[in-house]
Amino acid sequence: MDLNLSGRRALVTGGGKGIGAAVARELAAMGAEVVINFRADRESAESVAAEIPGATLQQADVGDPAQVAELFAGSGPFDVVVNNAGILRDRLLLRMSAEDWDQVLRTDLSAAFHVTKAAVPQMMRSRWGRIVNVTSIVGLGGNPGQANYAAAKAGLVGLTKSVAKELGTRGITCNAVAPGYVRTELTNSSLSEEMLKELVRLTPLRREGTASEIAAAVAFLCSPAASFITGEVLVVDGGLSA
Numbered sequence: 001m002d003l004n005l006s007g008r009r010a011l012v013t014g015g016g017k018g019i020g021a022a023v024a025r026e027l028a029a030m031g032a033e034v035v036i037n038f039r040a041d042r043e044s045a046e047s048v049a050a051e052i053p054g055a056t057l058q059q060a061d062v063g064d065p066a067q068v069a070e071l072f073a074g075s076g077p078f079d080v081v082v083n084n085a086g087i088l089r090d091r092l093l094l095r096m097s098a099e100d101w102d103q104v105l106r107t108d109l110s111a112a113f114h115v116t117k118a119a120v121p122q123m124m125r126s127r128w129g130r131i132v133n134v135t136s137i138v139g140l141g142g143n144p145g146q147a148n149y150a151a152a153k154a155g156l157v158g159l160t161k162s163v164a165k166e167l168g169t170r171g172i173t174c175n176a177v178a179p180g181y182v183r184t185e186l187t188n189s190s191l192s193e194e195m196l197k198e199l200v201r202l203t204p205l206r207r208e209g210t211a212s213e214i215a216a217a218v219a220f221l222c223s224p225a226a227s228f229i230t231g232e233v234l235v236v237d238g239g240l241s242a
């Protein structure tokens, strides 16, 4: 199986910690030259980059199209793009502010549009490209308290399938990975221990996933081996949503 990405440049948004950091490690192990984007936590991004030979860092808020343009001017072009940056602002619908809604849509959905749009012209010229969007099983099934996040992640599925259909003839694939529960800063801040135990109880594999298990699926979809897969949503959740 061809997993070789040598000679390819890869961008991982929000790659300074959690799942994105695991993706950056995996893509680098496959030979890609990796650019790790981060927004605010420079220290964490620097320590991840320090472990990865050849990795470079690029600060940008990918929810802002002007900063995405600067990111591409400074570090682009890319053959592989992983739209991983994400935030939560969980609230029940009646307590959710318009700002909670807008911030999540901006980071978890619009950012993928800005980054994909910036990446595609070069991918079209080279007639090869891999785009992977990190969605969530919440985008497929919804979740109380996460209307904003579920809408953004469902939107990513629509974006993924549309981009796949638009750009297939150009040698570009676009897929999504939908993780179940993985313990990271993101989930630590939003789920109680009790909720986590219940999630594990409902998971056929009876455990949490790891960032590297999500990264393995993302990396496969970025590889030459996945050349006939596009418009797909690969669920990686230990069977939780089966």
Ligand code: NAD
Residues within 6 Å of the ligand: 013, 014, 015, 016, 017, 018, 019, 020, 037, 038, 039, 040, 041, 060, 061, 062, 063, 083, 084, 085, 086, 087, 107, 111, 134, 135, 136, 137, 178, 179, 180, 181, 182, 183, 184, 185, 186, 187
């Ligand atoms: P995390 O909080 O550890 O990492 C998210 C990263 O995104 C952070 O590095 C953060 O700084 C970055 N980020 C946030 N806003 C940004 C912006 N505007 N510009 C650039 N970077 C930004 O969380 P994680 O769990 O590793 O999540 C990674 C992705 O996986 C997210 O899209 C998340 O929704 C998705 N996901 C996570 C889980 C889980 O259980 N952890 C489940 C399903 C989906």
